[in-house]
Amino acid sequence: MAEFLSDAWFEEVEKIREEHGDVPVPDALAGIQLNVVVTEHPEGDKEVHMNAGNFDRGHIEGAPATLKIPFEIAKKMFIEGDQQAGMQAFMAGQIQVEG
Secondary structure, eight states, rough: OOOOHHHHHHHHHHHHHHHHOOOOOHHHOOOOEEEEEEEEEETTEEEEEEEEEEEEOOOOOSSSSSEEEEHHHHHHHHTTTOOHHHHHHHTTSEEEEEE
């Protein structure tokens, strides 16, 4: 599998979406738009956004908030599903929220 948020990763995600459609998301995520800056990525900082539970490249206009998250924390939260890591990182000031 390609490195999370790398160009190759997004290409794999696009291929999966073309073959299988969008991944179903919980109703609680369906209306969420959020810009994210992932720092410390092996390829440099990554600007991405989450829209209705799906990640895509770049930021979107009108998103109500932007998160700034270190790569390892983002990977734990969004790939491994470790929400505890996210809570701990937020409480430790590793996750910054604007908006």
